[in-house]
Amino acid sequence: xxxxxRVVAERQKGxxxxxxxxxxRVYLRRRLCQSEPKKGVAYEGKASLPTAxxxxxxxxxxxxxxxxxxxxxxxxxxxxxxxxxxxxxxxGRYNMGYHLHGSQLRVFRKYVRQNANAELLKKSRIILLxxxxxxxxxMIHHLTKVGADVFALVAKPYSIDAEVLSSIxxxxxxxxxxxxxxxxxxxxLDRLINDAVEKSKEDGRCIIILDVGGxxxxxxxxxxxxxxxFIAGVVEDTTFGxxxxxxxxxxxxxxxxxxxxxxxxxxxARFVGRDAVYSMDYVLRKIGVTIAGRNALVIGYGMIxxxxxxxxxxxxxxxxxYDKHDNKNLHAFIDGYHxxxxxxxxxxxxxxxxxxxxxxxxxxxxEIEETKDNVILASVGSKDxxxxxxxxxxxxxxxxxxxxxxxxxxxxxxxxxxxAKGGAAVNFIIPSLPxxxxxxxxxxxxxxxxxxxxxxxxxxxxxVNVSPDKFLDEVALDWLRFVNT
Numbered sequence: 001x002x003x004x005x006r007v008v009a010e011r012q013k014g015x016x017x018x019x020x021x022x023x024x025r026v027y028l029r030r031r032l033c034q035s036e037p038k039k040g041v042a043y044e045g046k047a048s049l050p051t052a053x054x055x056x057x058x059x060x061x062x063x064x065x066x067x068x069x070x071x072x073x074x075x076x077x078x079x080x081x082x083x084x085x086x087x088x089x090x091x092g093r094y095n096m097g098y099h100l101h102g103s104q105l106r107v108f109r110k111y112v113r114q115n116a117n118a119e120l121l122k123k124s125r126i127i128l129l130x131x132x133x134x135x136x137x138x139m140i141h142h143l144t145k146v147g148a149d150v151f152a153l154v155a156k157p158y159s160i161d162a163e164v165l166s167s168i169x170x171x172x173x174x175x176x177x178x179x180x181x182x183x184x185x186x187x188x189l190d191r192l193i194n195d196a197v198e199k200s201k202e203d204g205r206c207i208i209i210l211d212v213g214g215x216x217x218x219x220x221x222x223x224x225x226x227x228x229x230f231i232a233g234v235v236e237d238t239t240f241g242x243x244x245x246x247x248x249x250x251x252x253x254x255x256x257x258x259x260x261x262x263x264x265x266x267x268x269a270r271f272v273g274r275d276a277v278y279s280m281d282y283v284l285r286k287i288g289v290t291i292a293g294r295n296a297l298v299i300g301y302g303m304i305x306x307x308x309x310x311x312x313x314x315x316x317x318x319x320x321x322y323d324k325h326d327n328k329n330l331h332a333f334i335d336g337y338h339x340x341x342x343x344x345x346x347x348x349x350x351x352x353x354x355x356x357x358x359x360x361x362x363x364x365x366x367e368i369e370e371t372k373d374n375v376i377l378a379s380v381g382s383k384d385x386x387x388x389x390x391x392x393x394x395x396x397x398x399x400x401x402x403x404x405x406x407x408x409x410x411x412x413x414x415x416x417x418x419x420a421k422g423g424a425a426v427n428f429i430i431p432s433l434p435x436x437x438x439x440x441x442x443x444x445x446x447x448x449x450x451x452x453x454x455x456x457x458x459x460x461x462x463x464v465n466v467s468p469d470k471f472l473d474e475v476a477l478d479w480l481r482f483v484n485t
Contacts, residue, residue: 099483104435105138106482107443107475111450112142120453122147124232125196125205129212131159131428132175135438137167144171149205151196152176154183156212158384158424159432180383189219193227200230208449209234213383214244214359221251228253233452233459235445236260239302239357240383245464247359255459257448262467264440264475266303271433273307276353276380277315279429280420283405292316297349298337299363300356301328304380308353309337320345324356343370351376354386365391368417376406378420380427389423405429436483443475 103109111117126148130136132155140150152174155165160177169175178188193216196207207230209216216234223231233255236245242260249256259265281291294317298309301323309332312319321332322342329339338345346352346367352375354362365388368377379386393399396409402418405426409417420426444467451459459465 097483099436103138103142105135105142105439105442106436107439107478108139108446109142110478110482111443111446112146117446117450118146120450123205124449124453125149125151125200125207126449127151127154127192127196127207127209127216129154129156129210129215131156131212131432132165132168133159133161133432134164135432135435135442137164138435139442140168140171140173151199151207152192154178154189154192154215158421159428183215189216190222193219193223193231197223197227197230205230206453207231208452210237210445210449211235211241212237214238214241217241217244217248217252220254221248223253225253232449232455233257235448235452236464237441237445239304240359240381240385242464243357244359249464250462252462255452255461255465256463257452257459257465257467259441259444259448259467261303262441262444263472264444268433268437268441269303270307271437272304272380272427273309273355274311275427275430275433276304276308276355276378276425277311279426280351280353280376280378281315282430283403283420283426287402287406291351294318294350295320295348297322297345297352299323299342299352299354299386300358301332302355302357304357305353305355306335308355308380309335312353313337317351320349343367346371348372349375351378353378353380355380356386357381359385361388362386364388365395368392369411369413369415371415371417373415374408374418376418376420377423378426379423380425383425384423387419387423389419392417392419440475440479443479444471447471447475 099106112121121143126143128136128140128150130139130153132153136153140153143150150171150173153168154176157177157179165175176188176192178186183189193207193209199205200207209220209231211217211234214236220231220234231254234245234252234257236242236256236258237260239260242258245252245256245258277291284291292315296312296317297320298305298312299322301309301321305321305323309319309321313336318338320338320340321329322339322345323329323332333339346363347370349371352363352371354377356362363377363386368388377387392409396411396417398410400408400410402408405421407419407422409419411417421429448465448467448471
C-alpha cells in the first residue's frame, strides 16, 4: 500500500493525531521535495509544502471514521506556518455600503483640510466656470471653509440649479450668468481676469482658474506680462475644453492642466453616457413613446460615446457608430456595433447621439438635411455645438414644441427634425452625476491646482499637462477607503 494510503488507514484505525501528522511530514519531505523548500518556491510547478500539507490534512479529515478534530489542532500538529493577518485595512468586495449622510465629496474634503494644502488654499484666489449644481455648491463650501477666496463663479448655461445658485449668491460670491455666445464674443472673461489680478496685487493671493469647456483659453492668451506673476495656471475638466487648450496652448501664457483624459474621468464618463440615454428615455416616455427598438447612431466613440453606445445596446436599440478617426471605428466594430460611411448611417438613424467634444461640431446643416424624417438629435457634449442648431433655426419653415425638452423643426424639403434640449447636453435633464462619483474628478482637479499653486518646476508651459499617475492612485485608494468604512 502506498505511504499516503497507509496514513489514511492508520488514522482510521485510531492512530493518535500527533503520529498521523508526523507521518504526513515524513511523507511530504520524502516524496515531494526531500528537503524544506525556500520561502515562496513551489515544487516543480505544484503547490508549495505548506499548501500541500493543508490539502492532505483536509483529505485526512474527510476520510476519518472518527469525529473530525478542529482544524487548528491539525495545523498545530503538522507544524503549519500561522496565517498572518493583514494589519492594514483591507478593501473587501462585500463591504462597500451606502453612505447616506454627511459630505459626499469625502476625498476632496480630506485633501482641502490637510494642513499643507489648507495653507496654500488660504493664499489662493479661485475663478470657477462650472455647472451650478449641488456638487459645485459643496465644493465651494469646502474651499471657503479653509480660507480660499472664490472670486467669481461663471455659471454654465442649461445646467443651473436655482436653489444652489441662490445659496452661492448668499455667500457673497459674484455669479456671472451669460450665454455661451456672450462668454465667447465679449470681453467679459478678460475683465474678470483683470479684476482678479488687481485684487491679488493688493493681497498677494495666487489665482487659479478652474474651467469647464475651454472658455478661458483665448482670454489667457491676451493677459499682460504683469498679470502672469499672479496667475498660477488653469485646470480644464472636459474633452471639449481639452481640445481648445491644445489648439491654443502655444500662445497661452500660464501653465495648463487637463483631467479630461484621465482614468478617473473615464469612470465619470460611464455615468454621463448612461444619463444621456436614460434622459432621452424619460423624455420620450413623457409623450408616450419608447426609446427601444429603433435605430440609434452614436457620433464620437470616445470615453462618453462608448458608454452611450453600450447603454443604447442594453436598452434594445440597433446601434451604429461613426467616428472621424478610423481606429475608433475599428474599436466600435470589434465591440459589436455597425459601422459605415457617415452619410449612409445618417439616412437610417431614428435618434442620433453626438459626443465628439469637437469645437467645430459633429453635424453641419447639410448633413442634418440628409437625415430621415422625424429624426431626434441629442447632444452629449459640454456645449451646444455638436449640431448646427443656429442654421437649422434659420432655415426651418416651422417650429413646434413637444413639452419642455423637445422641439420639432420642419425643413424646406418637408422633413422634420426633432432637437432635444435645444441642442445642449441632454444628460442634465435628469439629476446630475452622483456627487460621490464627481468626488474622484474634483479631487484630481484639486491636486492639479495645488501643484500649480506650489509653482512646481516640473510643470511645462505651452503644452497641456496631465495628472501624474500617483495622483490617480492616491485619489482612487482614498475613495475606496472612504466607501469601505
